[in-house]
Amino acid sequence: MFRFGKPDSGECGAVNDSDEGAGRAGQSKRKDARRNNETLLDAAAAVFVTSGVEAPVRDIAAKAGVGLGTIYRHFPTRADLVIAVYRHQIEACAEAGPALLAAGPTPHAALGQWIGLFVDFLVTKHGLAAALQADSAGFEALHAYFLDRLLPVCTELLGAAAASGEIDSGLDAYQLMRGVGNLCIGADADPRYDARRLVELLVAGLRQPR
Amino acid sequence: MFRFGKPDSGECGAVNDSDEGAGRAGQSKRKDARRNNETLLDAAAAVFVTSGVEAPVRDIAAKAGVGLGTIYRHFPTRADLVIAVYRHQIEACAEAGPALLAAGPTPHAALGQWIGLFVDFLVTKHGLAAALQADSAGFEALHAYFLDRLLPVCTELLGAAAASGEIDSGLDAYQLMRGVGNLCIGADADPRYDARRLVELLVAGLRQPR
DNA sequence: GAGCAAACGGAACACCGTTCCGTTTGACGA
DNA sequence: TCGTCAAACGGAACGGTGTTCCGTTTGCTC
Structure with a gap:
């Protein structure tokens, strides 16, 4: 519940408040990394709504306009x-x-x-x-x-x-x-x-x- | 509850009484086909016990000493x-x-x-x-x-x-x-x-x- | 602007269920 | 007994996963 109060796609939260807590990359030094993190969260939320949480990783990457490597660097596992x-x-x-x-x-x-x-x-x-x-x-x-x-x-x-x-x-x-x-x-x-x-x-x- | 009362592997039934009922191949004219049907049922039962029903089809085929084509001809789907x-x-x-x-x-x-x-x-x-x-x-x-x-x-x-x-x-x-x-x-x-x-x-x- | 670590993209890998097809084999009639 | 041929066989190949790997690009920093 920090910031990033984007309207966001469709239904659920999907926002990245980057309050860490689970040990992920959290806040990166680089702008593109931060942007991609957010983009991925939004894309994933949208895909989850239409295709379920078991949707192929490739679909999420495609929706986000991002490579597979990127998605796995930000989120080591689905x-x-x-x-x-x-x-x-x-x-x-x-x-x-x-x-x-x-x-x-x-x-x-x-x-x-x-x-x-x-x-x-x-x-x-x-x-x-x-x-x-x-x-x-x-x-x-x-x-x-x-x-x-x-x-x-x-x-x-x-x-x-x-x-x-x-x-x-x-x-x-x-x-x-x-x-x-x-x-x-x-x-x-x-x-x-x-x-x-x-x-x-x-x-x-x-x-x-x- | 017809015949084929084999001891069978390990735990459960796994016998093929070939009483049909679901429309499968049932009784074949050829001896090898009948034998393989039984072999597959036993192998599958054994693999299910150790690896669960989601075990790879290849494992069952290997256990039965049979090709993939054979398993799919006898049982169109897992x-x-x-x-x-x-x-x-x-x-x-x-x-x-x-x-x-x-x-x-x-x-x-x-x-x-x-x-x-x-x-x-x-x-x-x-x-x-x-x-x-x-x-x-x-x-x-x-x-x-x-x-x-x-x-x-x-x-x-x-x-x-x-x-x-x-x-x-x-x-x-x-x-x-x-x-x-x-x-x-x-x-x-x-x-x-x-x-x-x-x-x-x-x-x-x-x-x-x- | 030069340098470099960080982030990127996507080819490649390992595994899955399933299909396809060339090869083998068992039953049966001559 | 042997020839025939449909039936059954084996496994390579296909399309689809999740995940890894590495050469390339990019954004900071000095």
Whole structure:
């Protein structure tokens, strides 16, 4: 949330606030490098919207009017590019957790709302949920980033709900997030499948039966 | 369930009972063709156990000591090979449905048990659940086969449970199966994730709150 | 303006599923 | 027994990935 408030292509953030944080090139000395970084983020965001996160790297390079070498220098792996594109929204999701907990009527309600936010984010990004799979080739970094950022938040919400006695405390946040993520796979591209509904059912199943 | 009761490699069925049913080559006039069909099924089953269903076709051809052309003549696509390898177990799962319903204490219990069977099957086959994804490239036939065979069974169980009033009847069998399948993705290869547990939660969430 | 590290572009590589086609082989009738 | 020929075979080749590599260009800095 620094600068670079470009209108940007289509739907999502895709801006590069270059606040570093994950160890990438960040701010370069050279103007063309900085410009290309931004261009790539915008191009990637646009391509992700139309072709999904699994879109060929060449498509993104072409959209950005840039060579393949350039894209790989800025983002050593596709996962790094995805992370950079969606960082803002993931950040917002993480920050919403404590806010919901403070504002919500009960911890379980806050948990449900937060998970709803998470699901909304996942299902609107074509193929993102599938890419989150820990073992999906080349996306380990994406998996790790989501966990690093969102797992503590989910743990807090889950802990609060368990402490209030609303919830069967036997499930850890990792499994819950993994399950929710899995349920979102393929939610786009299949009108017969409503991931939100199934996630609701899962969260409902979390309640203490007594 | 005809003949060819070979011991077969390692774990699962992998036998070719050549009862047709899906329109494949079935029984050839030539001995070598029949032998290769069986050899391929065994080799594929063995490779699937060690490398998962996404194993390269070349690996299977090598294991079988056969050319690439041969494998593609017997099984036009990788999905057809997977279907052939697991057909017996899918069949058994389908047949277990009505049996459980007849024997079980309540329809909801039968549904739970049947889904347990389904989950056990999925999580023991590396990557099968992920391949079931409708849009996973090249596996549409696999998706369709599972649906054709198991959806009616699930519909029956779900309908019975809804009729008995144990269950919120708002969810159709397709969504339930899709959700369960999704929850099983990556269940192997991640000891921190217990798909069975989450599926139980999902099924529990299905119960009427009142 | 000269020099040089940094950034660039895209050919090349390794791997994938799949197709294609020249070669081999097994069944069957003479 | 042997000739015939459709059927089956093997694997090179194709189109498509992600990623690496390196010769060339470019923007800073002095």
